[in-house]
Amino acid sequence: MSQFTDNTYWIAIAHLPRWGTERINRLIIDVVHEKQMTWDAFFTLNKDEWQKIFPFTDKELTDLENVKTDIPRLAFIAEQLQNEGFEVIPINDTAYPTLLKENLKIRSCPPVIYIKGRKSLLQEKAVAIVGSRKAGKAALEFTDAVAKKCVADQKVIVSGFAKGVDLQALDSTLAVNGKSIIVLPQGIITFQSGFKKYYQPIVSGNVLVVSTFFPKAAWEVGLAMARNVYIYGLAEEIYVAESDNKGGTWEGAMNGIKRQRKIYVRIPEQLEKNANLELIRLGAVPVDAYGAVMDINSATTIQAASLVAESTEPYHTINRDIEKEILGLLKTGSFTVKEITETVKPDWDNRKLSGFLKKNPNIKTVSGKPVRYTIQDVIVTSLF
Template sequence: MNAREQACWFALVFQSKLPIRVINTILVTWCKQAGRTIEDLFAAEAQEWARVCHLTTEGLQKLEQARETIVAQSFLVEQLQHSGISVISVLDEQYPETLKLALDRNHIPPLLFYAGQLDILKRQTVAIIGSRNANAESLHFTRLVARYLAEKNTNVISGFARGVDRTAYEGATEADGPTTIVLPQGIRKLSRTQLRELQPRIEAGKVLLLSQFHPDAPWLVSRAMERNKVVTGLAQIVIVAESDTKGGTWEGANGALHQKRRVYVRATKDSSIPAGNAALLEKGARPLSWSPSDEDQAFAPLLEKARKVQEQQRSMPPSPRQLSLLAIEYKP
């Protein structure tokens, strides 16, 4: 994607203020069906937008306003390139196919910003999610399972919040294995301390940093919820270390079940499990019983399950509701 085309994408996705579903519908009608680029879109007249994309008067006005920001977006493109931050669109071949299969037009991010190697996502990928205020037992479990999976070269994906997310990242990096961080904010909103910590691992090809939001977007609860759909959508298996019956982990785990992901919840033989974990079992999640003395017996089957699910994902036909329909030859 050249710099001009990229600036046009930024204008459409972030400056138009159009809902994601409308943006993705434009991609279907203008790019897939008409075979044209987003640069072509902004070079066209409003009458053609209405004819091809079937936009309302309000939608046409928003697109006109977005067109006026393209020059400013060009500066952002240069800044990102200087910072080593890359971007892919849902039309690019490198865009994760598992995400296209998991999310519909209301939720699939049109753009992903990243630092690191996207090939990490081609590995078997296991998401680990849980409470920001998880207890010591849940955190111990998280560290053990993340380290075990990373040692086996499995990509451990998490959201990098405090608690379970952060512990999953630490467990994976202790094993010097691959891990993916999906941010609930813009990729340029990480602190300098966080960037200093992550940069050597990113350069070594061990950490992939992802964000679906504008590079300067601050953290919001709504963004964290949207981020959770990407975390689970990129994975073959989702492990819940600790959940309440409400909040982000609960919503994320239920979202994973809706995505038809295999969801495992931490369960122990000698103590009660968190209320959210028990409720998820009633909803169809699977128990992951473990003890520190038999982690290989408990965790090894996850690898085989992830492998089988990955094979199924690769052979799954697209559904009309999914943006896998956009997997076409598209050359801006």
């Protein structure tokens, strides 16, 4: 089977409508690894044959029949990708980034990635620098300093090509002849203006453009949010320049903390309004304006923390000793809010306690009436 034909089938499988990522990955495992079938052989089967060999639901069978009829259209897209110098890298290809599999596992790992540029960058040590589109001066200066330090350490910078921190990370990297991976919030074919702007660093091997979305997908907010997962997934180290207490940067950092990854967060300057300290309280590693790790208990850090004007959520004033007492209690079993209050006797009202229990990534909810809380067990499965 030719590379062109194979790519057509991979595009068809990777973007099965309304199939979750994990379901698609399990189909790939079943077809390619367990049954040792080619996609060409798979798509020559009819509905009855699929039903005999695979445990598909009626909806899944219908979806597969529909995508089978769509193969000619997808072949034109595969041809365009090939003619314009893009590469299609499926999840079982040796060029597929190992770190992405390790970080995202079967549940979230994209079945296919589309790239243009020097693909060996996918296998090099990489650092993600993330933050707000409307980042302040301190956050942008931090981004510049960390990017240049990482380039000096021969590390690739991963960014999402959004305004603010993302573009600062990219520009600072290229300014010192560093290497960068741009992770797109859109289909790779729709990034034509970007390819023109970064033509020289792409052909020189300093920039690799990556997309996980359907090749002709236009930019949209949902894709921008989904893209953040892949930025974090492609990096060994993650630096947060500035985060609100919601949105893509916050969600990505919280997910990283929950997976017990090291998330480095800049200690904010006096009177900055952001959620950086909240991320540090939840388990992120505090760093200074140049990315150097700080001791959260040091006098300098505590002084800075006491003068920071963060968001006005009640959770932001949590006392660390009480927090530790609650976590210690939850390690022994599951408890209701009332039981936690009676045992720990925190100097908090119920609203503040509930906010802490719901926001802390180490705590999980146990369904029932009343709701109970306990420590989250982090369990992740390997991909292949």
